[in-house]
Each structure stands twice: as structure tokens, then as C-alpha cells.
Amino acid sequence: MPKKKKKVEETLRTGVIYCGDNIEVMERLPSESIDLIYVDPPFFSNRQHEVIWGNGAELRSFADRWMGGIKHYVNWMRERLMEMHRLLKPAGSIYVHLDWRAVHYIKCEMDRIFGIKNFRNEIIWHYSGWNKILKDHFENRNDSILFYGKGDEQVFFGYTIPWDSEDEYVKIRKQKVRTDVDGRKYVLSDAGGGKRIKRYLADAMREGRPVDNVWDIDKINNSSKEFLGYPTQKPEALLERIIKASSNEGDIVADFFCGCGTTLAVAERLSRRWLGCDVSPTACKLVQRRVSKLNKGSRKFEIIGMPVTIDELKKMEPFEFQNHIIVDLLHGTC
Template structure:
């Protein structure tokens, strides 16, 4: 396991993707985070509050927010994630697709930095919780899903034609089966005195009658002080506008909620990370409970707010003006940490890979590869499928791997081919091209084996030519034009 390459009490300022990518793998015990939820609005802090001036956007647009680099790499390395995002885009709209891509790449890096005994709590609400659960099943593994926790609160809401919306959702996933979990209890309600209405004269313990098949037994209340085991519906009051811990930050969450998460899934001294830490509720809760912490936020006022909050909580004492003379110094960084491990990034099938530097010809986008291969496999104005030999219009062709990703096949053009949609579906993530030919023969889908072979040869020749002539004007015109 790698050593952390960041210090306790660090607050990173900027887009969390670059900071997450800079963190060593498997270094963090707990990630408790509350990203934007795709609420299609912008949030602003209350003027004159501690957080005055803070704002962040929670609107997502396909053309502005989705990078070709992400879609390509997710399509290649995380086919299940790509399919579910495509489904969400169809069912909900482009904005949900864009939001899921944006958050998906970050959830993959969070998975990488989590230790084997680590846990993720993803705070969301019903706007996207169902799509996010699918995505976490695909990234963290459905066997690592532990709870859907309902945070139930009461607040004032306007009249509407729906039942009042009074809950958020916390999705809890672990990295493996060997996770940290401390069972928590909450006090018994008043019902307990009514239910266990008798008191044993000798021991003072409460008890009640329990009847089984007509026979009555005495049942003692085990431990009055310890309370009842916590279930997955958490009643924690919403932060009112006059609450003492209010900083004015628009989406601030109660400390009680994050303290509970931290107590349940980490021990003293463990490292807690919040990559969307806002006004630092997670760092403050972690500090209160004797955990180490790292917070990341794109908002530039986060640092001042954390210091002011920690000081208000009595956890920092200053004899000189902040920030350099705080006795427990908070490190404020704007550059990502330097990796001191093997530099792995989140990669296919949850395996970690050590990236090697790519040659320029290996970095072609899907669009560019499709264009080159469509020319190589063309015939009579159409494109020949390299799986069945059918001649179809380019729109019916899909880019696939010759050697599957699951088998170590690479993403560059020399391992690519264009297949018609049925062949691509049949090949899925596991068949080789040879395996596809056999499957097509069996299913009587193979139309012209000779043509399919010709298409493959032309594609291979063209890919070799691109590799060998990448810098030539002809090749550049082919890629760019």
C-alpha cells in the first residue's frame, strides 16, 4: 500500500479531478462527499455571512461540459458506465448525461484513492440518486453496495401537488468486504418505557412479557443506556437559517450528519477525504473526532471559511493573525500533490494500470479513428463490416476493438475495426474478431467472409500507414479535415 503524498489538514483549491489524480492510490479510509446534484440552478451564499461571495453552478450542458477524452475513455474502459449514461440521457435528457460523465470520472478516481478497507458515502437527492446508484454499482461493484441511507428532515416548503420532499440520500459503498464499520446506537424513544413497563426489584432492569405459543416469558431490556441500533433512516434536523453552525454557505449540511458518517466508517487517526467540501462540514467534523482530513473545493473562499469555522469550534488557537500562526496549521494548496507511487490511474475492469507515454498516433479520438477506418473499409460508397461482410452506410458502423479490452487489447487505431451494429453487439466485450466470425457462422449472420476479410486487411494497412506517416501533411489532412 502506498504512503499518502499529502499532509493532514490540507485544503486544496481548484477542480478536484486534478487533485484526485495527484493522490497516491489506496491512501484514504473514508470519502464522505456531497457533490452538486444536477438541480439545474446556481447556488449563492447569503450576503454578509461568513461565506458571502461563494457560489457554484449546478447546471450541466452536453456541449459545454462533456469532454471527448472522457467519453472515449469511458466507452473503452467502462462499457457498463457508458451504457447506463446513454440510458440516463435517453430517459432524462442531455443534462443528466453530462452530469453523470462529469461526476463519473471523479467517482472512478475516488475509487482508486480509497484503501481496501475504505468506504464512500455519496450524498445526493432523488434528482439523480437512482442513476448514481447504477453508476456506483458499475464502478464499485454491486457486491460492495452496503446501504441507501435516508436523511430525513423537516423544513418549510411551499404548497404543491406532491408529497413534501423531506429527504436526501446517502449511498454507502465499500472498496471490498474488509471494511471498517462501527455500529452506532441512538437513544430509545418514549415508547420504551411503555413497552418495557415492569422494573425488576433486585436489578432495576426493565422488562416486558413476551408470549410464544401461549407461554409467557420475561424479556429484559438489555442495555438501557446504549440505545437502539441505528437503522438506515436518519432523523437529523435540517440547518435552519438561525442555526449556530450556519456559515451562510448555500448547501451547508449539518455537522451531526457528517459526524455520524465519520464515526461509523473510520477510526481515530484515519484519513477522511471530501473532494466537494464546500464550507468544510466534513473537515470540521473529522477534526472534532480526531481524524486526519483533506478537503477539496473549487470555491476560493473555502480556505478562509475552514479557518474561521475551526477557530469558532475552538479547534485552532491563534496568538498572531491567521493563517501562518494558527497552532494547528491548515495547509492551503493550489497545485496537485506529486505522485510517489506507481502512478496508476483508474482503468478497465477496476484493474489499475501504469500508464505508458502514448505516441501521437495512439491518441486519435474515436471520431478520427472512425473516419480513417471508414475510408479503409469502403466499397461502392458504403462501408464493409469486418465481421459479416455486409456493405452498409457509415452511420450503421460502430468502432470496436480487435482484441477485447478485457483481454488487454489497447485503444489505439491498430487494434480497431468498424463493425455493423449486430456484429458489435454479438462481439460484446469478450469475443475476439476470430470468435465473432465463428459466432456469426453459427448464427447464420455471416454474409461474405471474403469481403469481411478484405475489410480487415485494408483497415490494418491503413492503421499501419497512419502510424508510419503520422507527421506527414497527407495524414494530418486526413485526421483534421
């Protein structure tokens, strides 16, 4: 029987991108060391995501095929989610981004791993698009993000967006607007125990509108300012909500399926510490460039585990190998 490799608990490093299978990376990291995890794993879509981008020479792609069906996918995710649970601090939170194909299966797994009492929300990310009448179903226009706390001490601030106008606020509250002796507008708000307090419209406008679990945010398309050409790139606005709602400045944010690094770029911009992992060397290099640009190259972000030996290079997918060489030639790192 092959000997089980001894796990090494490294001290946690931030500002680094691990290139490799996340299960192997996570197993090396210390328990209860991360404040917030967001992951956006392959979705069980039975597709190969491919896109030609940049000058047309680079081909990005990642496999999202599960020959063994949903059971295989769930088993694969289970061992990773268990590691994420171990890595989270007691006050930490996790957000797992899925869609209608796998969310129900993964919800059952997460209830088992994180505890049903720690389930907080299924966030519905709704995006607009051109809808057609289909033969036997409605258009799917949402992804689902499962949000769990690790326990009762969980850090959470919520998130607000601006009100369009005082009229919008009043319409939703369905209350009569009154005016005090100084001419300031208010509504009467229920303060519990039969008590009513004045809620000034100016205060409500300043504090903003708390968001619920349905988030309307545009998808990234090739005319978006943020567009990098990475398939399944997520909008920064989505990550900004998650990171602001569930972490403080200086906290440690991790994304173990980081793709082109949306989580890491937003964490960097919001003064959080971060670490990322992706199995694709192309993605890791893209992340490194993306976060370096944010601080104008003043800080070096290291990629750990980039393939270098002949054996490692031979193991790469053909398109990964091609990208690896082309990106290096284009950016002068070869």
C-alpha cells in the same frame, strides 16, 4: 494530439485544503491511502446557489448547472468516482450525498465502479419543513446518501442515539417487561437457536438505540448555531454519524467537494486526520478559518493551489474574484 500529462503520486498530506478541480487533485494522490470519503457534489439541480452573507459584502455562489443534461452530469461524476475508488483503502468506505434528481443514475454508476455487492445502504436524510398540497406531487423532504464499502474487510461500527425512555424501548420491542429477584426490569430477547436471554432495560438505555437508514436531522437554516451562510451547508450531526460509523480515531477522512468544510470540521473535532478540496477559493478560505477556530489557531492548516498569478486570477469566476479580494481585506490576509 496533446500529450497526456504524467500523473505524479504525491505522498498523502493531511490537514490541508486543496483549491482546484478535484479530478486534478485526486489524480496526484496515492492509491489506497484514504479510510473514508464523504462527498456532497453539486446535485444536478439546474440552479445557481447564491447567498449574501456576513456583512452583506460577500457573495457566495457555485454553479450547479448541467447544460448537457443528466448524461453530462453522470460522465462528469463517473471519472471522479473512479478516482475515489482508487484512493480508498481496502477497508475503506464512501458516502455520496445526492438527491432525487440524480441518485438513481449515480447508483447505477457506483454499482459498476464499486461493485453491487459492496453497496451497503441508501441513507435517507429526512428533514422537516412546512408541507403544502401541491398540484401534482408530494413535497420532497429528503436527500439520499449512497454508502458503499470498498470490500469485505470494511470498518463499520453503526451508530446509536439515546432512547427517549424505557417505555419507548418496550413499545418497539413489543415484549412483556419482567422483573428479576433484585428488582431489575428486563425483556426476553431471542438469542438464536431457540434460546432466549434476559435483556435488561438499564443496559438497553445505556447502549442506546441503533439507527436505521432513515435519519431525521434538521437542515441548517439561518438561525442554526452552525450557520455559516454557505449555500448547501450540511449539518454537523449528519457528518458525525458517518464519521463515527465508518472510521477510527486517527483515520484519514477526505471530502473532495468540501464546500464550507463540514466534514473536515467534524473530522477534526473527532480526532481524525483529514484532507479537503474545493474548486472555490472562497470556500477554501472559509474552511481554513473554520478548522483553525476549532483549535484556537494553534495549528496551521494550509491551502494548496490558491490562485496567485495574474493568469490564475483572470480565470476565476467574477464573484469568486470579488470574494477572494473582499475576504482577504476583511481578514487581513491581503
